[in-house]
Amino acid sequence: MSDYLERYPHALMNTFGPPKLVLVRGEGSHVWDDQGREYVDFLGGIAVNTLGHGHPAVVEAVQRQMSTLGHVSNFFATPPQVELAERLLELAGVAPGAGKVFFTNSGTEANEAAFKLSRRTGRTHVVAAEHGFHGRTMGALALTSKAAYREPFEPLPGDVEFVPYGDADALRAAVSERTAAVLLEPIQGEAGVNVAPPGYLAEAGRIAHEHGALLWLDEVQTGMGRTGRWFASADAGASPDVLTLAKGLGAGFPIGACIGLGEAGDLLQPGNHGTTFGGNPVACAAALAVIEVIESEQLLAHATALGQRLRDGLAADPRVTEVRGEGLLIGLDLVSESSADVVAAALEHGFIINNPTPGRIRLAPPLNLSEADADALVSAWPAILDSAGVGA
Ligand SMILES: *Cc1c(COP(=O)(O)O)cnc(C)c1O
Secondary structure, eight states: OOHHHHHHHHHSOTTSOSOSOOEEEEEBTEEEETTSOEEEESSHHHHTOTTOBSOHHHHHHHHHHHHHOOOOOTTSOOHHHHHHHHHHHHHTTOOTTSEEEEEESSHHHHHHHHHHHHHTTTOOEEEEETTOOOOSSHHHHHTOOOHHHHGGGOSOSOOEEEEOTTOHHHHHHHOOTTEEEEEEOSEETTTTOEEOOTTHHHHHHHHHHHTTOEEEEEOTTTTTTTTSSSSTTTTTTOOOSEEEEOTTTTTTSOOEEEEEEGGGGGSSOTTSOOOSSTTOHHHHHHHHHHHHHHHHTTHHHHHHHHHHHHHHHHHTSTTEEEEEEETTEEEEEESSSOHHHHHHHHHHTTEEOEEEETTEEEEOOOTTOOHHHHHHHHHHHHHHHHHTTTTO
8 A cells, every 4th residue: 555545544634535546647638646557537636627637738827827926815906817707708608897707716615605696686595406516615515405414514504495406396486586596507516417407497597587586507517618518508598697617617726716697797896705815817827728728629529529429438338327418527327336336446447437426427537538548448348347246
């Protein structure tokens, strides 16, 4: 066993359980552990490493910005911060002025900002979805339905109601004139890649807006090209008021964003919210580089095509009972509740994959994953399922 795995539990809080490996180096979609073993990374740091490891454009942008101006506080503006906010508004389909951005360092903080923004409507009731995940800080946790995450920390900020995901009638019954916001993920990532039924997000928007409530879409996992579109909700006709982003935004550099569209962009006013690091010029420079590379390398189209190829290849094994997701956010249902064994077997075969639930596998590889790497997993897949004893 690696020396670091022995030292880890004595030095780090036991919040994540024992780590699987000690990773020391990455290049593109490949990582190496401290024993010199190589793995293909189909998890991408949980949908974070949009461009894999060490993409030269991101490295160059971070190095250049860090050596030019590393941090200034929000008493001052910086060019990367303003440029990134403008780019994100453009990607969200609005002109600067028709929306505004608040930068954070993580997904949970993007949702905290949006939660506080929603209170500025003068209402407090929030309707969120069962099996949704929005983060681990107290506010975001209040919006997350999983009892095991919430209950040890109650009381949490109140007036949150959970409805079954994908059920427009249940949503309609829950939303009223006292509802500040309806909060949904376009695809529920942590739940194991639950895709909303067609028309659900558009209906959610109509329901929210009929009652003067905000539609807040948490795109922390689904945004930034993950699904083959800049935002998973882009073509859904949902008219969101708030979008939250993080994971893939900095492709490994920590940054999140709360985007208020239309009047929602003006709900937070001076004194209402703040952050020391959020909007840091280095993080913003990283995110600007990520956007440029996704465009120049045409990674939205690549994610769409490669995602289809992976889904088709992996679903060809009859021990996969259902395939879900869009682009390179992929969920696989197995015939048995053996996803932990499959993850362990995949690691033995040199592939990093993930098990969000006992019966489900999730893949969220870099958007620039090669066809050869995708095909390598597809070829090894039956042997991985054999090793894990799935359907034996
Ligand atoms: C990961 C995730 C979060 C939390 O992001 P952190 O950066 O871990 O705080 C929030 N919402 C969704 C949908 C996520 O997938």
